[in-house]
Amino acid sequence: MAARDFVAASPKLNEIELAYHRVSRQRNLYTLLLLAACVFAIFGGLMIANEANSGDFWVGLSQFFDYPVDLFVGAYEKGLAGLGSLVVHYFPFLLETLNIALVSTVIAFGLGGALSFVASRNLVQSRLLVFCMRRIMDVTRAFPEIVIALLLVLIFGPTPVAAVAAVTFHTIGALAKQFSETNENADMKSVEGIQSVGGNWFEQVRFGVLPQVLPNFFSYGLLRLEINVRASAILGFVGAGGLGAELKAVVDWNYGADILVIIFMLVISITTIDYLSGLVRRKLIGTAGAH
Amino acid sequence: MSKTNIADVEAMAAKYPDVVALPLAKRLVGPLATLAVACYLVFSFFAFDVSGVLGKARMDMASLYALDAYAHKVHVKYQFKKPEQGYIVSLEGSKRAVYEQHPEWVQTNGADAQIDLGDDGILQISGGIMSYSHPDYAEPLRFAVGDGVPRYLGGELPEWLKLSKTQVNARPTLYTRIWATKSKVEVQRYFNGWENFWFDFDSVLNGMSFGQIWALVFSAERIEPERSNLSLVFSEFWTNAEWQHGEVAYALLQTLVMAVVGTLIGGIVALPLAFAAANNVNPSKLGRFTLRRCFDFLRGVDNLIWSLIFIRAFGLGPLSGTFAIFFTDTGTFGKLFSEAIENADKKQVEGMQATGASPVQKYRFGVFPQILPLFVSQMLYYLESNTRSATVIGALGAGGIGLKLLETMRTRQDWENTTYLIVLIIAVVILMDNMSGWLRRKLIAGGAEGK
Numbered sequence A: 001m002a003a004r005d006f007v008a009a010s011p012k013l014n015e016i017e018l019a020y021h022r023v024s025r026q027r028n029l030y031t032l033l034l035l036a037a038c039v040f041a042i043f044g045g046l047m048i049a050n051e052a053n054s055g056d057f058w059v060g061l062s063q064f065f066d067y068p069v070d071l072f073v074g075a076y077e078k079g080l081a082g083l084g085s086l087v088v089h090y091f092p093f094l095l096e097t098l099n100i101a102l103v104s105t106v107i108a109f110g111l112g113g114a115l116s117f118v119a120s121r122n123l124v125q126s127r128l129l130v131f132c133m134r135r136i137m138d139v140t141r142a143f144p145e146i147v148i149a150l151l152l153v154l155i156f157g158p159t160p161v162a163a164v165a166a167v168t169f170h171t172i173g174a175l176a177k178q179f180s181e182t183n184e185n186a187d188m189k190s191v192e193g194i195q196s197v198g199g200n201w202f203e204q205v206r207f208g209v210l211p212q213v214l215p216n217f218f219s220y221g222l223l224r225l226e227i228n229v230r231a232s233a234i235l236g237f238v239g240a241g242g243l244g245a246e247l248k249a250v251v252d253w254n255y256g257a258d259i260l261v262i263i264f265m266l267v268i269s270i271t272t273i274d275y276l277s278g279l280v281r282r283k284l285i286g287t288a289g290a291h
Numbered sequence B: 001m002s003k004t005n006i007a008d009v010e011a012m013a014a015k016y017p018d019v020v021a022l023p024l025a026k027r028l029v030g031p032l033a034t035l036a037v038a039c040y041l042v043f044s045f046f047a048f049d050v051s052g053v054l055g056k057a058r059m060d061m062a063s064l065y066a067l068d069a070y071a072h073k074v075h076v077k078y079q080f081k082k083p084e085q086g087y088i089v090s091l092e093g094s095k096r097a098v099y100e101q102h103p104e105w106v107q108t109n110g111a112d113a114q115i116d117l118g119d120d121g122i123l124q125i126s127g128g129i130m131s132y133s134h135p136d137y138a139e140p141l142r143f144a145v146g147d148g149v150p151r152y153l154g155g156e157l158p159e160w161l162k163l164s165k166t167q168v169n170a171r172p173t174l175y176t177r178i179w180a181t182k183s184k185v186e187v188q189r190y191f192n193g194w195e196n197f198w199f200d201f202d203s204v205l206n207g208m209s210f211g212q213i214w215a216l217v218f219s220a221e222r223i224e225p226e227r228s229n230l231s232l233v234f235s236e237f238w239t240n241a242e243w244q245h246g247e248v249a250y251a252l253l254q255t256l257v258m259a260v261v262g263t264l265i266g267g268i269v270a271l272p273l274a275f276a277a278a279n280n281v282n283p284s285k286l287g288r289f290t291l292r293r294c295f296d297f298l299r300g301v302d303n304l305i306w307s308l309i310f311i312r313a314f315g316l317g318p319l320s321g322t323f324a325i326f327f328t329d330t331g332t333f334g335k336l337f338s339e340a341i342e343n344a345d346k347k348q349v350e351g352m353q354a355t356g357a358s359p360v361q362k363y364r365f366g367v368f369p370q371i372l373p374l375f376v377s378q379m380l381y382y383l384e385s386n387t388r389s390a391t392v393i394g395a396l397g398a399g400g401i402g403l404k405l406l407e408t409m410r411t412r413q414d415w416e417n418t419t420y421l422i423v424l425i426i427a428v429v430i431l432m433d434n435m436s437g438w439l440r441r442k443l444i445a446g447g448a449e450g451k
Helices: A002-009 A011-052 A057-063 A066-118 A127-142 A145-156 A160-184 A189-196 A201-238 A243-253 A256-290 B006-015 B024-047 B050-056 B059-070 B210-218 B229-238 B245-276 B285-300 B303-314 B318-342 B346-354 B359-366 B368-398 B401-411 B415-450
Strands: B071-079 B088-091 B106-109 B112-116 B122-126 B129-133 B141-144 B151-154 B161-163 B168-170 B176-180 B184-192
Touching: A011 B245, A011 B318, A057 B303, A066 A127, A066 A160, A066 A201, A066 A243, A066 A256, A066 B024, A066 B303, A127 A160, A127 B415, A145 A160, A145 A201, A145 B050, A145 B059, A145 B368, A145 B401, A160 A201, A160 B050, A189 A201, A201 A243, A201 A256, A201 B303, A201 B368, A243 A256, A256 B285, A256 B303, B024 B050, B059 B071, B059 B415, B071 B112, B210 B229, B229 B245, B245 B285, B245 B318, B245 B368, B245 B401, B245 B415, B285 B318, B303 B318, B303 B368, B318 B368, B346 B359, B359 B368, B368 B401, B368 B415, B401 B415
Parallel strands: none
Antiparallel strands: B071 B088, B071 B184, B106 B112, B112 B122, B122 B129, B129 B141, B141 B151, B161 B168, B168 B176, B176 B184
């Protein structure tokens, strides 16, 4: 009671209180507007999507489990031994998909790493060079893999090389951006130290920056590996080899057991790589933090 | 600057042996790892049969595609069996796009013609003799045409000219092709630029310059009395049959809807689930474990596979794509958000508890404000990658710009349309990337101010 009297008595505090209410009202209004925009985007978008879709949402909802059930029925009919032989049959294709992902991640790691040093503001004097490099990275990153894969499949025919090139191209841009951000956060004292004893630019980067950023580079590279396994599986769908190409074939023929086996092989390998890369990354970042 | 002499260096080396003289095993890590990577790449080179693939590559096709992507081709055709038609000049050989008035470089007189091929010389057809004078060759190449299979009459044969029993096929540069058979003579000449990008070939507005269009929009005289010139210009542009600007925009909208709606619903659904999967909110270990595995499953089954399942249920189209992105994202966001909730500062929760807040209030005011910026920034981050994913799964059946791209590629002719779509896709992805980056920076900066 006393406090309220005090507030009423002092015009300054009163002003502050009014200002507070004003700001809080404004804030609530913004929140409401944002929520309204989200709701509008979701429902408007769903309506557009439903209109453009060949099937209807409510009809589809009732049929949602039909396809998975079909797949499981197909797998059940095949029996355990049949499924086992399918796993053996598709295993080489899984290896090919994993190989596509690994090769492209390794190549992009090297090239993206090299590119990132030229695109870091703290290592390169020329603003123009950094700007150009950044824009090049933006464009390579924005290229959806499937576009390059489709073009290369037309020129080279159906081959995993198309997938490797497509995934590598995209990954170079993606990794180079993350790498250059890491470089810019690096401690410049060691670079100055090497500069002071007469080390050239390459020596500054090699001995001053690289040891600091390498754990982070590996961490980002591992994260990319998981993303690239997914990407190379998808690219099989447009004829770029691997498990995706097999999946496309059995989906077209509607072989329930084969589809299910391939899906499970993909999911298990993606989850395993995800888990392993998470484990290694925590270790890497942990040791990086201890330095 | 103080100088370091040899004795100092040796003293330092003795003091820090681990730094100066690394053990052999440690020194070998770098070179051995490099060697292993090199071996692996060499192995992959052979495993993927790169040299074989490159050997079989259709580079001629590739250069033609590349040319077609930025240039357009004009055909000049004369059929000996149909002399009454004369020389037909058309765009890309299409019957729909025949030039009524011949361009300047094609001069005809009945069955005779003189076709100027720019830097590739001049082709003359007169009295059943086709003679081609190329600037690099002194003597013109001469063929008898119109009277059975083309016959070679004289002149030095260049290597770019293929003479077979049934036809003459000359390709001096990528920009020119001369093709004569028993029944016809056809000349194809490429010109740089996209033809009819703004208006259709048979549109009244075709061939007008930007200034003319501008003047037309503001002139009172109506081309079509029932509607204004502005609406005419817009509709002629929008319904351009070859470039399909309207349809492309609609397809782009569908792709954006897939990305935006999929990400939004994914985030909204993942939020409560993430609270239930965080160990500082949900005491039940079994419940948390189950939810976590659900997230892993949703995330592990790729976009592509979800879209296959949804396409079976909902049919081809963006609705299926939206749900595919929504499912994968629920898994991703669930995992990321629950980790963020577990890392939230406990003190604010305890503070809320001390004031006697209910459990819901405790998390609403204790945890939620801490992690909200992270939620939004993660969702924005994924919005960009989902735009790309939406293009990809679109090409595999979910519709949108991805499907349009696949369609134009499948025709293997409309490379200029393919280029147009690729440019659009990349522009949209870069736009989304920059927008999400800008919003995230604003948000994080705003959050820092608030603290």
